[in-house]
Amino acid sequence: MLLHNRAHAATTLDDLNNSSGQSPTRKRSTFRNRFEAVLPKIVLSPTLIITLIFVYGFIAWTTVLSFTRSRAFANFHWAGLLQYGRVWEHPRWHVAIVNLGIYASLYVVLCMAIGLGLAILLDQRIRAEGGLRALFLYPMALSFIVTGTAWKWILNPGLGLTKLFHDWGWTSFQFDWIINDDMAIYTVVIAAVWQASGFVMAMFLAGLRGIDQEQIKAASIDGARMPSIYRRVIIPQLRPVFVSAFVILVHLAVKSYELVIALTGAGPGYSTELPSTFMYSFTFTRNELGMGAASAVMMLCTVAAIMVPYLYSEMRPRRKSGGH
């Protein structure tokens, strides 16, 4: 018979490993196994419950509230679309919507253009690439309040850029957009683009780095020159990045609250009002819970209109991409 190493092992090991058909151990182990089967669900449940209550439940609550007569306090008299009507009739809301349109489109377009441009530049085997990349990204590490505060100071009509250029000799320079009813919204765009374009750049840079070099070689052998290669071969392949960036930027634009508050306080007057500031002021300052809720619901719908299709297409199993 072959040598059994087991004989050398201490008997304690054998005792531990002995499981030949005794019922008490069997019963204990089945209970333990059944418990362990449920344990994962138990562990996950706090988060689930929290999500159900504080995300979905609260969304439902706010939505219900938007259909009631609530003003300073929650009041559950059904009011149909009354609050929505009141919101849409309000001049501040009109300004907010127009501003959102201007702000979001400029924000998205400029961030993408600058982000892509910087990414392409950085992609050219630059010496200080790491440092420059870090530099373009640091604004993302700042609070919107800090960004707004800094830019508010820079764009100060008397002491900011204006004074700087005056001191440097350009005495006719004038930059008072921030107190100008029509132009103030563009100052928000400037500050917002400054903060987020680095992030978009990082996304594009990662996308660029993922492109197959063989294709570039093939295109160049085919006679294409650099600008064409970028335009026809590289950028079209960045489509997923464009889509991701678009979704994220729109999302950020709709949520934008802190930057506006710090930069212009939604002013001058309410010329830089956005739906987010509208919601906040009507809820907390003007005691119009119903209107605040209605505006919040509309913000949610706008975001959902973009996010849901996007998420759905991302979570679906990938279809094989055929050539076209």
Added chain:
Amino acid sequence: MATKTWDSPQMVVGKHNYVSRIVIYSMLAIAAVVYLVPLLVMLLTSFKPLPEVYSGNILALPHQWTLEAWEKAWGSACVGLECSGVKGFFWNSFRMVFSAVAISTLLGALNGYVLTKWRFKGDNTLFGLILFGCFIPFQIVLIPMASFLGKVGLAQSISGLVFVHVVYGLCFTTLYFRNYYIAFPDELVKAAMIDGARFFRIFFRILLPNSVPIITVTVIWQFTNIWNDFLFGASFTTGSSAPITVALNNIVNTSTGVKEYNVNMATAMIAALPTLLVYVIGGRYFVRGLMAGSVKG
């Protein structure tokens, strides 16, 4: 991120134009200046005495470098009716961030572990449900949350703010850990099971010790977002329990008397330094966090 084997399209094609290099570097230099200026302006202004702020310009170097603005910001600036600077608010933020990051990270890790190593029917749907929370504009929950915090006695408190940040941070932390653990070898878990480790032992002895990168990313991400938050802070706290972002906004936007821009800037810097520091030290992980949130799950 740049690997040694990477060739830019330019290099691949083999063209190496001297003029184009100059153009590229100039454009990058201009961009660099534009990105740096706000930080520079904040710093310069904060080190100036007030008269210089008014007499000079935003990029002028201080004739007289002074810390008085910083001292005032920290210890004696007026936030609302209290004039004892922002130090209290700084510590509020600090305490809030510490607990909120720790709790949301731990829960996120457990969630990610369950969702990837203990699969059950419908777990993907549940994950989707949790994930949705990352995308909502927070305005939609402000009203009920304010009401809720009042009812449970957590209104106007740091604990209340910690609670809020944990609740709305869970979706991100779960996302990060779930994506990380999906790539974590199942065989390691199986080997541990055969070795006799059970649910929590496997988590604490096998998974967590090998999760340092994702823990770092998550902590940095959570720290940055929670520290920088203003909306929740402004909505759910006032007075002495507010975080520093609220205090900053308060200081900057109170329009009594002469505006002390140097103090404003110093306050802004105090509010910005922790996250900037984290960024400088852990930049690599910061970027990973940004990308992980934006790349599909």
Added chain:
Amino acid sequence: MSSLHVSNVRKAYGSTEILKEINIDVEDGDFLVLVGPSGCGKSTLLSLIAGLDTLSGGEIRIGNDKVNDLHPSERDIAMVFQSYALYPNMSVGQNISFGLEMRKVSKPEREKAVKDAARLLQIEHLLDRRPGQLSGGQRQRVAMGRALVRHPKIFLFDEPLSNLDAKLRVDMRTEIKKLHQRLGATIVYVTHDQIEAMTLATRIAVMKGGALQQLGTPAEVYNTPANTFVATFMGSPSMNLIPARIERSNGAMHLLVGEGQKAIDLVLPPQPAAVERYIGKKVIAGLRPEAIGVENERATSTLRTVPVTINVLEPTGPDTLAVLDLGGMEVSARLGADMPHASGERCELRVDLSKLVLFDADTEVRIH
């Protein structure tokens, strides 16, 4: 060490049947190899034996104990994984002793056990290193050490050599065989490599499509395959499967290979009674390459001479693989390294009909 009994085991995911009524009995000290192409269910069966997955039907017994409901850690088994699954955050020594630690074995005992296992596998000098610092072969040994140290009733191996390069694979194969001989362990080993199966096993279970094709010793599986799948799966180059017919004339049974003019008529040596049912019918004749072109000087009663045309010759060093035209059919043969023929040549070779295996043309099952 212990025996293993797999009885009527079934596994289904939803409506897909992964394993269909598997029955395997392994004796104490056996080396059972589960072999088959990918997707045949061998790894699933191993997972069921380990307890990492649950049965849809049937029973698994280790020794006398039914283990269906037991957690893997309660079954007294140890497993070596394809990717070794070493814990990256622990040293080699800690990796090996982890299982003992979980079972609350005292520290001095653990250390002794680890030292013993390490000595056996010649990895004592690696005990303080991390898995990341080891080569593939070293990691393999550590994985085996982790399994050995627990002295389990059954060792399970899940394609442990697949990640190693060819030379290392051969060396480690021999190590595993030596270990089996030394320890007398009961082993269940999964692989897709039929050479590993042949060299290591005392019993081979050939699987395909979730069903057990044949269970037997290596010799049985090689020489008397249960069906054409087993015949072609085991052995490389695979067994030649030649369409043929059985005829009876002059009181003897003949095998007609090939069609029409080129057909070859071979007089069969005495066959089992079952073959008589196939007189006049089509069969599949199985002949391994080494049974064609036999050099044996002794003219035995089972050797026959056949005319062939040599199409391709592939010298391998120790022998020459040839692709031949035999009665209009293409077959492979294993000839000697110094065989005197050339490509394109027509010649006569001897085939050993004692190695002939006959299969039913429709069911592809061996006729016996």
